[in-house]
Amino acid sequence: MIFEQVATGGCQSYLVGCDVSCAAALIDPEISQIDRYLALATRHGLRIHFLIDTHTHADHFSATQELARRLEVPVIMHRQSRAPFVDMRVDDGEMLLVGDLRLRVLYTPGHTRDSMCLQLADRLLTGDTLLIGGTGRTDLPTGDAAALYDSLFNRILKLDPRLLVYPAHDYKKQGHSTLERELATNPRLQKRERGAFVEMMGSLNLGMPTHLTEALRTNMSGGKTVAHMLSEAGSKVSFMSMEELKSRLESEERGLLVLDVRERDAYLEGHIPGAKLLPRGQLELRVNQELPDPTRRVLVYCDLGKVSTLAAATLREMGYARAVALDGGMVAWSDAGYPEKAGAEP
Numbered sequence: 001m002i003f004e005q006v007a008t009g010g011c012q013s014y015l016v017g018c019d020v021s022c023a024a025a026l027i028d029p030e031i032s033q034i035d036r037y038l039a040l041a042t043r044h045g046l047r048i049h050f051l052i053d054t055h056t057h058a059d060h061f062s063a064t065q066e067l068a069r070r071l072e073v074p075v076i077m078h079r080q081s082r083a084p085f086v087d088m089r090v091d092d093g094e095m096l097l098v099g100d101l102r103l104r105v106l107y108t109p110g111h112t113r114d115s116m117c118l119q120l121a122d123r124l125l126t127g128d129t130l131l132i133g134g135t136g137r138t139d140l141p142t143g144d145a146a147a148l149y150d151s152l153f154n155r156i157l158k159l160d161p162r163l164l165v166y167p168a169h170d171y172k173k174q175g176h177s178t179l180e181r182e183l184a185t186n187p188r189l190q191k192r193e194r195g196a197f198v199e200m201m202g203s204l205n206l207g208m209p210t211h212l213t214e215a216l217r218t219n220m221s222g223g224k225t226v227a228h229m230l231s232e233a234g235s236k237v238s239f240m241s242m243e244e245l246k247s248r249l250e251s252e253e254r255g256l257l258v259l260d261v262r263e264r265d266a267y268l269e270g271h272i273p274g275a276k277l278l279p280r281g282q283l284e285l286r287v288n289q290e291l292p293d294p295t296r297r298v299l300v301y302c303d304l305g306k307v308s309t310l311a312a313a314t315l316r317e318m319g320y321a322r323a324v325a326l327d328g329g330m331v332a333w334s335d336a337g338y339p340e341k342a343g344a345e346p
């Protein structure tokens, strides 16, 4: 068996492969690590057949949908998952065949209603049901402390105590544990009476995870994150450095149109000399009259360099093949002490 654990901060993903057939499954992948997963699979000579989320994540951005599109393989989640992009829903007691490997599904609600653990030979991928020295929280949408109690004490903790525990989160870089060790030392497992356990889970007062709203929105709907939108746009355009632009403006390069896509107030307060104003919100509707020559080189900028990347990508999509985004924005331009002009252009 080939088994790779990939950490993204505290989030853990797993690439599991059969060395006889070269088939593999990827579990709980995170969007920023797509290149790493694909490179790891290639390094081991594996082909990924399944993309699995152990539950709807509230604290990181799942890569299953994006990878499914690229690899043309199914996304798998528990039957209770609401995500519309899931191709195959599985339930307790079922198995996925990954070459000669058997991934056995255990339905373990509690952290979320759609949580499952996956048993694989001598190990258990516990998702956020059981962590090393902790458990998943139960105070986020669809969480249920009593259900978590049952999933732990009446289910996975009754399995072979020697099973290795590989969780979906590990903030202290411990890697893995065993059921036996967790039963003995995990502070959350010392309340073995249901009422006391539920009361403890209700009194944890945990802070909200960062990106909660965006993670739930994208993981439940299959929509894109802001970072994903920016990275897609950034791969469709080329960029020009501020120094390069400054020297081209100084040499009065002919044909270069500098386009400010911020709002009018910001433009009037100070813009790159000679820049034309066309706010991002009006770009598509005014582009025909404002930029009649699609062969002209257009350099787009905004305040921070993000909106301008999106705008330049839109322009390229509309046929402005020489649209370029500024690597930086007006804020950095001002900080660098480069020339700016207030008021309107003639």
Ligand SMILES: [Fe+2]
Binding pocket: 055, 056, 057, 058, 059, 111, 128, 136
């Ligand atoms: Fe989670």
